[in-house]
Amino acid sequence: MTIIKAQHLAVSYGHGETALKVVKDVSFEVQKGETFGLVGESGCGKSTILGALAGRNKQWTGSIEIDGETIGQKRTRTQLAKQQLVFQDPFGSIHPRHTIGRTLLEPLEIHGKDRRQERIEKVLTDVGLPLNFRYRYPHQLSGGQRQRVAIARALILEPKILLLDEPTSALDVSIQAEILNLLKDLREREKLTYILVSHDLAVVAHLCDRVAIMQSGGFVEIATRQQLLENTVQHPYTRVLMDGSRGYVATTRQGHSQLRSQSPVTV
Template identity: 60%
Template structure:
């Protein structure tokens, strides 16, 4: 479904992403992990079309895509951002947030689409005319997920979708995403620094360090604590917490 070859991204003299290549099969859940600043969110913004300054080759569903993307691409590929409050307009109701992509893409049955989207993320019609400040963090992220899914995309890009949420809410959102992926046969790419989050949702992952992919592995390899690269092992050890010697 997604193929990336020799991707490079520069910000001035800084090389944020360097010679990155990977593939994601249709229906797969693929994780990108690494410490802050390693380039994983930059990579996701390139895939989504938000960052147009890159070199390399990207294919989506067997078709090459360039820096500029058309409406058909954005119907197929949607993104959920890290901060559910920042990604929703504070003066727009949930109804308006969900109606906007429907209007932009000229889709019919806005009423039905909005109702189904809210039901799908476990909110329901009672949340339709609320404002973001009237919602909890988990509810705001559910609205953001509903907005991404209302166009019925085949690919969902997730940029740290639970990192701004309380730990008690994170599992609820991850379980929601897993259920929606199965129900809609979605292809997911999840960016996270949290290996537990990636292990919960993904089948495979790539470890990034300083803009490059240093290792790809299955979740079974991660769970058995057997990554091959030293940095991957350090990342796994760090995720297990601090142990006094």
């Protein structure tokens, strides 16, 4: 069953003549329970697509269908609750002067939900945090714990879709492993659909079933996890990104004639 369907989606920033088209006409479908990845370098438009799906970027054209419902630029509360965004920076995405409990209570108040304390306790348990963390302030928490709080906040409205914007790129390797495992568990337990934005193909291949590789606002190719792991991707740019996640590729050292032959760069 298709849960997200985007057709001819284009997103721009700014108005009139100076408008900057960041995403140019992309179409994709995501099945229920699937994890779809968006990969590319900075400025390729991957986070912008996520923003348009989340309701953050309102300047888009084309059509977006979420859970069988066509979405307009303005959304109702119910439509907003269907998908929730998890941000990259766990230090900037939680209100610094609210306790964790208050942060989790806020969405429940907005949506007039009942059994509030019960829901908060459940979601804290779900993301693996002790219950007394609800009385703490974000500055008392580590980066990994904060990211768990951010995931808890996204989950508390019981959304069907989680939009993950580089959820582990600000974290240490060992913490990244914990968060990736948590995301896998939650996906299974809560029957969630994910869209994961990342620049690291290894992370994407770990979590995603299918990946769209993006370059300057468009899709270069959509590869399956199998293709990535078996190294049978089509596009050379995908290979470049795959090499990047493996580390540095030594070039043969032949003085600076070698240096010059590499592709020069503009600002």
